[in-house]
Amino acid sequence: MYLYPLWIRLWHALNAVLIIILIITGISMQYTDKDSLVFIIDFAAAVKWHNVTAIILVISYIFFVIMNIVSGNARYYRINRENLFSEPGEQIRYYVSGMFRGEKQPFPVSMERKFNPLQKLTYVLIMYAALPLVIISGFGLMFPEITIAKLFGVSGFILTDILHITMGFLMTVFLVIHIYTCTLGAKPFSLFRGMITGYHEPDEE
Numbered sequence: 001m002y003l004y005p006l007w008i009r010l011w012h013a014l015n016a017v018l019i020i021i022l023i024i025t026g027i028s029m030q031y032t033d034k035d036s037l038v039f040i041i042d043f044a045a046a047v048k049w050h051n052v053t054a055i056i057l058v059i060s061y062i063f064f065v066i067m068n069i070v071s072g073n074a075r076y077y078r079i080n081r082e083n084l085f086s087e088p089g090e091q092i093r094y095y096v097s098g099m100f101r102g103e104k105q106p107f108p109v110s111m112e113r114k115f116n117p118l119q120k121l122t123y124v125l126i127m128y129a130a131l132p133l134v135i136i137s138g139f140g141l142m143f144p145e146i147t148i149a150k151l152f153g154v155s156g157f158i159l160t161d162i163l164h165i166t167m168g169f170l171m172t173v174f175l176v177i178h179i180y181t182c183t184l185g186a187k188p189f190s191l192f193r194g195m196i197t198g199y200h201e202p203d204e205e
């Protein structure tokens, strides 16, 4: 089943590399002392890499949103509000128990349903909530003059920083869980192969 057209594979590979660079340079800036302690890379280099990578990420994100709409891939991201929690709940139940009892996938992959409800919910939250918030707060940190001076007596810059770090942390947690859930296809490397070849390997024979 051809589920991942070339543009998705190229965008996804670039996006993964960029996010990994951003996480590494972000953690490095967090723990590197300007004068003495260097964690991973020195502060000035981390700032430069972080900023350049972030600008490329913004361009690649705009490309993703436009192509998702133009190509029709956006339909896989549409959430049915009625089953907002029940369907992802069913998928979680499968992951924590059903899967180990040899039960069948509750939401098998098809041309109409590329993602199970839990994947869909997390992809929507990451691509349309966390990533935009990271980008917007990142702009605020890059251009402090555009951030609100004070909100409820607290510096707008610090609030923007907290938002940026929190979203960055959530993206990192997402990445770890994402890579783990991508091992739960027909075979441990089936989904990774799918993202390289474009073809999804069927879950059950």
Ligand code: HEM
Residues within 6 Å of the ligand: 003, 004, 008, 012, 015, 016, 019, 020, 073, 114, 115, 119, 123, 126, 127, 175, 178, 179, 182, 191, 192, 193, 194, 195
């Ligand atoms: C080394 C890092 C990564 C690996 C190995 C990886 C692996 C994969 C694989 C195997 C799939 C296809 C399985 C599926 O349909 O869910 C996938 C899809 C996806 N991944 Fe990743 N991923 C990585 C990083 C990321 C990051 C950083 C993001 C977002 C910030 C992301 C967002 C997505 C999205 C949105 C899809 C669905 C794309 C679509 O078909 O519309 N991935 N990933």
